[in-house]
Amino acid sequence: MSIAHGVASGMGGIRTAGDLVARMQLTRGMRIKEAKAYVAGKLGVSERDLSDPVVMLDVRREYGLGGLYDSEITDTNDAWAIQAKFNIAELLDIPINCVESFKTLVRGKLGAKS
Amino acid sequence: MEEGIPTRMGDGSLTRMTRSEIKADIEAGTKAAAAKAKVPPLSDVEQEHLLDIYASKARFTAVDMGEGVIISADGSGTRHIGTRQNDMQCFEQLLGADIIELWHIDYSFKAVKTVLPFEQQEMKDCLNVITSPMQYGAMPDLGRYTQPDGPIANWSELMPLGKIDEARDAQLEAVEQAVDDMVFVADGMAAVGADGIDLDTTGAAGDADFLAALRATEIIRKKHPDMGIEMGMAGEFVLGMHGQIEYDGRRLAGMWPLAQLKAAEKAGATIFGPCVNVNTGKSGAWNVARAITLVKPCMAEAKIPIHMNAGMGVGGVPMCRYLPLDAVSRASKAMVEILRLDGL
Known part of the structure; x- marks a missing residue:
């Protein structure tokens, strides 16, 4: 079922910008159009590019946003993963909870808020 | 004579229907929903679009390129292989899920509370190796608080005895405990870095169950302003097990998806998941037409993303264990394209 939904209607997760758009929905309650426009603006790409894995591979590597963990990719x-999430938080200008937790646990060496 | 087109029933079984029969089912499905929920039926253009999707022999169908939406894969991390962490990595790395969800097989906040440290550890491990946003999901599951499983008098036993006031009091007592448990788990997940909490199958035990989720959402929102809160429903209609409970001045019993959405927004949810149950004796086309009609009023008024429930037995997806690609992809495309959903 998850494969069917993902292929039929999904954005594609980390192969594209699905996880980035999802973050704006989850943490900011943005609807899909607003969330896509926000992420596209931050990345400097078109909204259509967000669902294109060919474009997004290069964009994600340029910004350090993570991707498939495969040596051929x-x-x-x-x-x-956690490294990419530091870059995602900065790019999207949102706090990512586990990134903040990471900063706290390394005792302020990375500029934790608390 | 019209050709029969292979199509699915609500129980997943394969049947054959002519284009005219599918068209008639779509019309009947939308009319049934409109009459029941007092909402407008689908327009002729929308019905025609649905007919084109369902009167097809294609093994698979999909939305147009660039029109994909967010898949908040509740129930990812199902233990298909290896560990739950392995499964969530599979959902991210192989299945393209946009949001990953950790959950426990005993999908209830009451049960999870007792194993929270283990769930926190699993979440923390996963967050270190997963890039996609991760939420923790469970059900408010109010029935678990009743005897013999829980401490509170069982309202389903009290009501047949005519003890209506006692049954109502018991539900409100359970609400307090369920709210505490949901907030306790959300606090624990926030502490280890989870991106969100999924209050799934909300309202399964009726209006008091829904109230518990709304109150928990209010508290979680205040305590964790940046935490995602997805509220998924159990059905299209909130059952009045209590019957008199109100939230924000509106009675919860009898709420259809639009009113449910308004309550979820008011409480502070960031994603709302309407749910429409499948009638297994009707065709997939009938079920999807009915589901889309019931949820459509949400789309114009929603201030937060709408992720329609589209799993086994809901959202026009058949009620069977091995879900056929043809049936899932048709329901998926139909709901995203006609409703303009924000996600599934």
Whole structure:
């Protein structure tokens, strides 16, 4: 079922900008048009590009936003997971809870808010 | 003679219907919803669009390029292989889910409260290796608070005895405990860095169940302003197990999706998931027409994203375990394109 929905109607997650648009929905309650426009603006791409994995691979690597953890797609110099989420928080200008938690746990060395 | 087109019933079984029969089912489905919920039926153009989607022999169908929406995959991390962490990585790395959800097989906040440290540890581990936003999901599940499973008198036993006031009091007592448990789990998940909480299958035990979720949402929103709160419903209509409970001056019993949405927004949810149950004896086309008609009034008025429930037995997706690609993709495309959904 998840495969069917993802292929039929999904944005594509981290292969595209699905996770980024999702963050604006989840944390800011933005509807899809507003969320896509916001993310596209931050990335300097068109809203259509957000769903294009060919475009988004390069864009995500440029900004360090993570991607598929596969040596034929990204390499050891690419940010992924928690590393990428630091860059996503800065790019989208939103607090990401686990990033803030990470900063707190390394005892302010990365500029934690608390 | 018209050709029969392979199509699915609400229980997933394959049948054949002519284009005219599918058209008649779409008309009947939207009329049934309109009459029941007192909402407008789908327009002729929308019905024609739905007919084009369903009167097709294609094995798979999809929205147009660039028109994808957010898949908040509640129930990801189902233990298909290995560990739950492995499964969530699969949802992100292989299935393209946009939001990943950690959950416990005992999908109830009351149960999860007792194993919260283990769930927190799992969430923390996952957050370190997953890029996509992650939420924690469970049900308010008010029935769990009743005897013999819980401490509170069982209102389903009290009501047949004519003890209506006692049954109502018991529900309100359960609300207090359920709110505490939902907030307790949300606090724990926020503490380890979760991006959101999913109050799933809300209203399953009726209007008191819905009230518990709304009150918990208010508290979670105040305590964690940046935390996502997805509120998914259990059905299209809030059952009046109590019957007199109000929220923000409106009676919860009898609420249809638009009124449910307004309550969720007022409480502070960031994503609302309307739910329309499937009639297994009707065709997929009938069910999707009915579901879209019931949810359509939400779309123009929503201030927060609408992620329609589209899993087994809801949202026009058949009630069966191995869901056919043809049925899921048709329901998916139909709901996203006609409703202009924000997600599923």
